[in-house]
Amino acid sequence: MAESQIQTDDFSDIRDAVRSLCQGFPGEYWREKDRNREYPREFVQALTDSGFLAVLIPEAYGGSGLGIREASAILEEIHKSGCNGAACHAQMYIMGTLLRHGSEEQKKKYLPGIASGALRLQAFGVTEPGSGTDTTSIRTFAKKVGDGYVINGQKVWTSRVEHSDLMLLLARTTPKEEVSKRTEGLSVFLVDLRESLNRGVTIRPISTMINHATTEVFIDDLKVSEDQRIGEEGKGFRYILDGMNAERILIGAECIGDARWFIQKATDYAKNREVFNRPIGQNQGIQFPIARAYAQSEAADLMVRKAGELFDSGEPCGKEANMAKLLAADASWEAADVCMQTHGGFGFAEEYDIERKFRETRLYRIAPVSTNLILSYLAEHVLGLPRSF
Numbered sequence: 001m002a003e004s005q006i007q008t009d010d011f012s013d014i015r016d017a018v019r020s021l022c023q024g025f026p027g028e029y030w031r032e033k034d035r036n037r038e039y040p041r042e043f044v045q046a047l048t049d050s051g052f053l054a055v056l057i058p059e060a061y062g063g064s065g066l067g068i069r070e071a072s073a074i075l076e077e078i079h080k081s082g083c084n085g086a087a088c089h090a091q092m093y094i095m096g097t098l099l100r101h102g103s104e105e106q107k108k109k110y111l112p113g114i115a116s117g118a119l120r121l122q123a124f125g126v127t128e129p130g131s132g133t134d135t136t137s138i139r140t141f142a143k144k145v146g147d148g149y150v151i152n153g154q155k156v157w158t159s160r161v162e163h164s165d166l167m168l169l170l171a172r173t174t175p176k177e178e179v180s181k182r183t184e185g186l187s188v189f190l191v192d193l194r195e196s197l198n199r200g201v202t203i204r205p206i207s208t209m210i211n212h213a214t215t216e217v218f219i220d221d222l223k224v225s226e227d228q229r230i231g232e233e234g235k236g237f238r239y240i241l242d243g244m245n246a247e248r249i250l251i252g253a254e255c256i257g258d259a260r261w262f263i264q265k266a267t268d269y270a271k272n273r274e275v276f277n278r279p280i281g282q283n284q285g286i287q288f289p290i291a292r293a294y295a296q297s298e299a300a301d302l303m304v305r306k307a308g309e310l311f312d313s314g315e316p317c318g319k320e321a322n323m324a325k326l327l328a329a330d331a332s333w334e335a336a337d338v339c340m341q342t343h344g345g346f347g348f349a350e351e352y353d354i355e356r357k358f359r360e361t362r363l364y365r366i367a368p369v370s371t372n373l374i375l376s377y378l379a380e381h382v383l384g385l386p387r388s389f
């Protein structure tokens with residue numbers, strides 16, 4: 001396959017600039033980080049310096065005020081280049097909760113620093129060990145004391161928190177038993193980790209199959225002031241949901257980038273690897289799975305784009321954003337498997353980067369929302385099937 005067939009030409013200036021930045025971070029860089037489980041600090045710094053992480057922040061607060069489609073192009077190109085945006089993608093979209101629901105004072109206080117990179121807002125503490133996907137059953141509780149709150153609880157899978165100055169935290173402010181709807185009584189706080197690390201917040205890294213800087217976070221008598229709460233008390237679940245469409249579209253774009261990387265790798269290898277005196281790519285048993293993965297990733301890309309267009313024009317896009325994430329995560333996984341199969345034994349060798357990307361892209365069928373939960377959303381909220389839980 002000619003390289004140009006899996007190039008996309010929208011936002012070509014942005015895409016060219018991202019590709020050229022990524023050339024400075026080749027496979028060896030990622031392999032070494034992966035082997036040592038190190039945070040790709042230099043890569044994140046380069047993206048910060050180039051302003052790519054601040055694209056969604058309005059110009060009034062120091063960002064470039066672009067849309068989700070430009071942000072998607074950036075993340076797709078990062079992944080298509082063999083790099084990994086997971087070390088910092090959250091810096092792009094977590095701030096959306098602050099932007100949409102924070103007070104003017106909060107926005108002025110934090111957004112310019114986030115835009116310049118002086119302040120890192122990379123961490124998002126929602127998931128808990130006891131509740132999992134059932135977010136409204138979280139136990140972390142913020143008790144009103146005087147003119148602030150005292151928070152106690154535990155989070156799990158809080159990624160990048162060791163590399164963040166701020167953490168967006170979801171906690172209950174009214175017990176579930178005392179609210180009329182289970183989605184009420186949850187609030188969002190912006191925790192300043194520079195003040196609270198080891199003074200109310202303790203972090204314990206989790207060793208995982210990918211290099212993702214993910215952790216457990218223990219919260220013990222953490223005192224936060226009222227002005228660290230974002231928006232109204234008790235409305236936090238809605239604020240978090242508001243941010244999820246952006247997250248789903250951007251993760252979908254990363255998956256499309258991964259799929260294109262795998263398909264390119266598989267195609268190149270299939271053309272060049274000779275077995276039985278012919279290129280393996282001459283066999284339809286090798287060609288067809290690659291062609292199918294290509295078709296699937298192109299179709300998924302259309303849904304990512306549709307969701308992005310709706311999002312940028314302020315239209316409802318819950319259905320499309322969920323389908324984009326679902327289809328793109330499936331497409332990248334299919335492409336990963338096909339790429340591995342095409343490479344045979346060499347797919348397992350670290351130096352080909354396939355086994356690393358294979359592990360990395362698998363995450364997206366589970367996080368930030370699992371495939372089953374998207375299917376359940378579509379079944380219940382789009383198709384009107386009976387509620388299952």
Ligand SMILES: Cc1cc2nc3c(=O)[nH]c(=O)nc-3n(C[C@H](O)[C@H](O)[C@H](O)COP(=O)(O)OP(=O)(O)OC[C@H]3O[C@@H](n4cnc5c(N)ncnc54)[C@H](O)[C@@H]3O)c2cc1C
Pocket residue numbers: 123124125126127131132133134156157158159160208212214363366367368369370371372373376388389
């Ligand atoms: C590397 C990594 C990074 C992460 N980063 C973050 C982060 O930064 N912040 C954060 O808050 N969270 C983070 N997460 C958590 C992630 O969002 C959750 O793992 C994910 O939402 C699934 O939740 P769970 O692991 O608790 O699975 P569970 O809720 O325990 O579910 C287990 C399985 O059962 C399925 N299931 C559950 N209920 C149903 C049902 N009713 N019907 C059908 N199937 C069902 C699920 O789909 C899943 O496949 C991260 C996770 C990982 C692995």
